[in-house]
Every structure is written in C-alpha cells, then in structure tokens.
Amino acid sequence: MNRLFxxxxxxxxxxxxxxxxxxxxxxxxxxxxxGQDVTIGTSGDGSATLYIFGPGQxxxxxxxxxxxxxxxxxxxxxxxxxxxxxxxxxxxxxxxNVQAAxxxxxxxxxxxxxVPVARPNVITGTAFVFDEFQNLVLAPTPVKFxxxxxxxxxxxxxxxxxFGVAYIDLGSSSKEGAAQFVASAGQANVRRVIQQVAADxxxxxxxxxxxxxWLIAETAPVRDCSGNPVPDGTIVTFIEQSSNGGRSTVDARxxxxxxxxxxxxxxxxxxxxxxxxxxxNEVRVGGGE
Amino acid sequence: xxxxxRHAEYVLRIVLILTGLFLVLSGCLPLYxxxxxxxxxxxxxxMNAAQIAPRQLEEVVGRxxxxxxxxxxxxxxxxxxxxNTEVLGESFVGYAHDKLTAxxxxxxxxxxxxxxxxxxxxxxxxxxxxxGSAVELRDTAQLxxxxxxxxxxxxxxxTPLHYVAVITLVDDRWKVRVLDSVPSF
Numbered sequence: 001m002n003r004l005f006x007x008x009x010x011x012x013x014x015x016x017x018x019x020x021x022x023x024x025x026x027x028x029x030x031x032x033x034x035g036q037d038v039t040i041g042t043s044g045d046g047s048a049t050l051y052i053f054g055p056g057q058x059x060x061x062x063x064x065x066x067x068x069x070x071x072x073x074x075x076x077x078x079x080x081x082x083x084x085x086x087x088x089x090x091x092x093x094x095x096x097n098v099q100a101a102x103x104x105x106x107x108x109x110x111x112x113x114x115v116p117v118a119r120p121n122v123i124t125g126t127a128f129v130f131d132e133f134q135n136l137v138l139a140p141t142p143v144k145f146x147x148x149x150x151x152x153x154x155x156x157x158x159x160x161x162x163f164g165v166a167y168i169d170l171g172s173s174s175k176e177g178a179a180q181f182v183a184s185a186g187q188a189n190v191r192r193v194i195q196q197v198a199a200d201x202x203x204x205x206x207x208x209x210x211x212x213x214w215l216i217a218e219t220a221p222v223r224d225c226s227g228n229p230v231p232d233g234t235i236v237t238f239i240e241q242s243s244n245g246g247r248s249t250v251d252a253r254x255x256x257x258x259x260x261x262x263x264x265x266x267x268x269x270x271x272x273x274x275x276x277x278x279x280x281n282e283v284r285v286g287g288g289e
Numbered sequence: 290x291x292x293x294x295r296h297a298e299y300v301l302r303i304v305l306i307l308t309g310l311f312l313v314l315s316g317c318l319p320l321y322x323x324x325x326x327x328x329x330x331x332x333x334x335x336m337n338a339a340q341i342a343p344r345q346l347e348e349v350v351g352r353x354x355x356x357x358x359x360x361x362x363x364x365x366x367x368x369x370x371x372x373n374t375e376v377l378g379e380s381f382v383g384y385a386h387d388k389l390t391a392x393x394x395x396x397x398x399x400x401x402x403x404x405x406x407x408x409x410x411x412x413x414x415x416x417x418x419x420x421g422s423a424v425e426l427r428d429t430a431q432l433x434x435x436x437x438x439x440x441x442x443x444x445x446x447x448t449p450l451h452y453v454a455v456i457t458l459v460d461d462r463w464k465v466r467v468l469d470s471v472p473s474f
Contacts, residue, residue, distance in 0.1 A: 049438075049443075051401065051436060051438065051443055051444070053401070053403060053436055054392075055388050055392065055469070055470060056387075056388035056389070056391040056392050056395070057391070057392060057395055058392055058395040058396040058398075058399050058401045059395070059399065060399040060400070060401060060438065078388055078391075079469055080469050080470035080471070081450070081470040081471065081472055083434075083436065083444070083446065085436060085443055085444045087443050087444075091443065091444055093444045093446065095472070097471075097472045109418060109420065109422065109423065111419065111420040112420075124343075124418075124419040124420065126416075126418045126419070126423065128455065128467075130384075134384040134387070134388075135469060136453060136455070136467050136469050138453060138469070138471065162415070163415055163416075163425060163427065163453050164425075164453065164455075164467075165415075165416055165425055165455075167343060167416070167418065167419075169343070169419070
C-alpha cells in the first residue's frame with residue numbers, strides 16, 4: 001500500500017515538473033540601449049501572445065514559446081521602463097529598462113541676452129542633454145561651458161550633468177561685445193550670444209570754453225571702469241549754478257563718445273556734470289567783483 | 290391704473306424675477322460642481338523642494354507646479370485609458386507630448402489600453418533654473434496599472450514607479466516637457 005502511494009506521488013510530481021517545464025518564461029538582456037536591437041529569450045512550449053507596454057510604444061504579437069524574439073531598435077527608441085507580458089498557459093510579466101543612447105543634442109538656456117561688463121555671476125547657462133531619440137541622458141555626462149568675447153579671452157568650465165541637466169553661473173568679462181556662450185557634451189554643442197555692454201560711466205571729466213556769448217561744456221570720451229566706451233545715447237547732465245541763485249540744467253546725449261552742452265554765461269558760476277549715479281568734476285567759471 | 294397696465298406690470302415683474310433666478314443659477318451651478326468635485330478626481334502630489342537649486346522655489350510657484358503636475362497625471366491616465374490624445378495638449382508639450390501621443394496611437398492600433406489607479410506621487414524638486422522657466426522633478430508614484438487587451442485584463446502591476454520630469458512655463462502654465470521612467474533613483 002505504501003509502495004502504491006509512493007508511485008502515485010512520483011507520478012504526480014513528474015506531471016507537475018513537466019507542467020513547470022512547459023510554462024512560459026522570458027529571459028531579458030542585462031541592459032538595453034535606445035535604438036539598438038534587443039533579443040529576448042523565451043522558454044516553454046506552444047504559442048503565446050507577447051504584449052509590450054512602454055514609453056511611446058504598445059505592441060501585441062503572437063509568438064512561439066521556446067524561440068527567441070527580436071525587437072528592432074526603432075521599436076525601443078524611447079528610453080524608460082517597458083513592461084513585457086507573455087500570456088499562454090500562464091502569464092509572465094517582466095520589466096525591461098532601456099537606457100538613453102549617447103549624447104547627441106543639447107537644449108541650452110542662456111540668460112540674460114544682455115549684461116554689463118565686469119559683473120560677477122551675472123550670466124547663467126542651463127543645459128539639458130538628450131540623445132538622438134529625444135531621451136534625457138540620465139547618466140552623469142560632462143558638459144563643457146565656454147564663454148568668449150573678441151579680445152576678451154575665454155572662460156571654460158566643465159560641469160557633470162545630474163539627471164540629465166547641468167548648469168553654471170559665470171561673470172561677464174571686462175570687454176564689451178557679442179560674447180559666444182557655448183555648451184557642449186559629446187558630439188553635441190549649442191551656441192548662444194550674450195551681448196556684453198559697457199557698464200556705468202567711470203571717472204567723468206569735463207572741460208569748459210567760451211564760444212561767443214555761450215559757455216560750452218564738453219566731456220572727455222566717456223568710458224566705464226574697464227575702459228569700454230559708454231554707448232551713444234546715454235544721458236549726461238550738466239548743471240550750472242550761479243552765486244545769485246540762477247540754475248541751468250542741460251541733459252545731453254553722448255555722441256561719438258562725448259557729451260556736449262551749451263550753457264548761458266553767468267557770473268561766478270559752478271558747473272557740475274553727472275551721468276546716472278556717477279558724479280564728474282566741478283569747474284568754477286567767471287569771477288566775482 | 291388700468292387693467293391692461295396692471296397686467297403688463299405683472300408680466301414684467303415675472304420676467305425680471307425669472308431673469309434674476311436664471312443669472313443666480315448660472316453662477317451657482319459651476320460653483321456647486323467645483324465644490325462637489327470628488328477627491329478621486331484629483332491626484333495627490335506632495336512636493337519636497339528642500340534640495341532644489343540653483344534657485345529657491347517660491348511658495349506660490351510651488352503650489353502652481355503641484356496643481357498642474359497633478360492635472361498632467363490625470364490627463365495622462367485618461368489618455369492611456371481611453372486612447373484619447375485630445376487631453377494631452379493641456380498638460381504636455383514637446384518630447385513628452387510626442388511620446389504619449391505615439392503610445393496612444395500604438396495602443397489604439399493594437400486594441401490595447403492601460404488603466405491606472407493612482408495612489409499619489411512623492412515629488413522631489415531637483416532643479417529650478419535661474420530664469421524661473423524650467424523645473425526638474427524626481428517622482429515616485431504609487432500606481433496600480435491594469436494592462437488591457439480590448440476589455441480583457443492581461444496583467445496587473447502594483448508597484449512604486451519612478452520618473453524624471455522636466456516641466457517648463459508655456460503660456461503662463463507649467464507643462465510637462467520630459468517624462469522619462471527609470472527603474473530607480
């Protein structure tokens with residue numbers, strides 16, 4: 001009786017093992033890269049249905065268990081986690097992680113478009129690194145930032161990206177002009193232009209001379225503290241204050257680097273000049289009796 | 290006052306009262322719908338911006354991002370459930386919009402769909418750009434997902450899922466530009 005029971009038990013175990021052996025299963029590669037072909041192994045017998053749900057993708061395909069399945073690179077061009085489901089006698093679900101390919105494209109935000117010269121940390125650059133299939137490259141990637149202006153030298157920094165983004169703050173150089181701000185990673189690079197303009201006037205100096213019945217006030221070429229000419233059109237204010245309380249104010253625009261104003265001749269007057277918050281020299285004219 | 294003028298006055302009074310009632314109702318109904326909206330219509334998003342850089346996230350901006358990111362997930366789940374791309378434009382732009390649209394089109398073609406039960410998102414702010422136009426988030430989502438072939442559920446998944454999202458300001462609204470799933474952080 002015991003022997004009969006043992007034989008029956010062995011038969012049941014063999015049938016169960018055979019069932020397990022026939023069950024479907026999927027063998028996935030260790031890693032997959034967007035745009036590259038992938039081969040998936042299957043085990044079991046008979047026909048089944050393969051479903052793939054993933055980023056930008058949904059596939060339903062009839063397959064034969066025990067054979068390999070090929071997925072084309074185009075079907076897996078979007079990076080992310082794909083869910084693979086095989087339904088036959090049993091249902092098997094597996095996850096396939098497809099990583100981004102090599103950096104091929106950068107989305108680069110460079111701000112602002114116009115800055116004064118010689119200011120620290122005034123330019124900011126943010127670079128998002130993508131592969132050729134518009135997947136964010138999440139693996140740390142060195143991103144090189146270059147800021148250069150003609151005759152002003154080049155500032156270079158390399159920043160490793162984190163979760164696909166790298167950012168940097170840079171100061172403007174002391175030379176005015178169109179600065180080239182370039183972000184590059186791998187074979188990809190993007191160029192932006194930041195206009196560096198002269199800062200506030202520095203060391204404002206004027207001189208006076210008489211022309212007929214007028215007093216002509218004229219500045220020396222107006223420059224910022226780095227020696228860059230202040231743009232034409234910048235307002236310079238001349239104020240003449242006489243001893244008897246008379247006051248004349250003239251706002252003159254810089255033309256070809258110089259501001260010039262015509263003031264009335266007043267006895268015993270003081271002429272001052274200013275541009276923005278910068279004060280220039282003071283000149284006394286006339287003479288009291 | 291003649292009978293005719295009394296009658297006219299009466300009719301005018303009725304018309305005015307009905308017009309007033311109509312105006313009140315037209316204002317109250319949308320208010321009722323808003324107040325009575327089931328919590329199930331909204332997806333819970335909790336955001337931690339303690340580590341965000343290089344710019345601090347203002348509170349009002351954070352609230353707007355949470356609200357609009359929650360709305361984006363609602364639209365995503367509706368799109369993949371109903372195979373409807375029309376809801377995507379409200380919340381998605383650029384690469385994320387293109388990929389979701391492609392997925393809906395592929396699902397429709399194969400007769401497939403995905404149904405979500407969304408138990409909420411824990412979101413960490415990673416990046417807030419200096420000019421305030423872009424934010425990057427790390428999202429851990431508690432999702433139950435049913436994969437359907439027609440009306441038949443072929444598999445169910447109930448597991449935390451991880452996403453990296455980049456959202457940008459478009460027309461005064463935060464929209465998802467990148468939404469990439471990752472196995473872990």
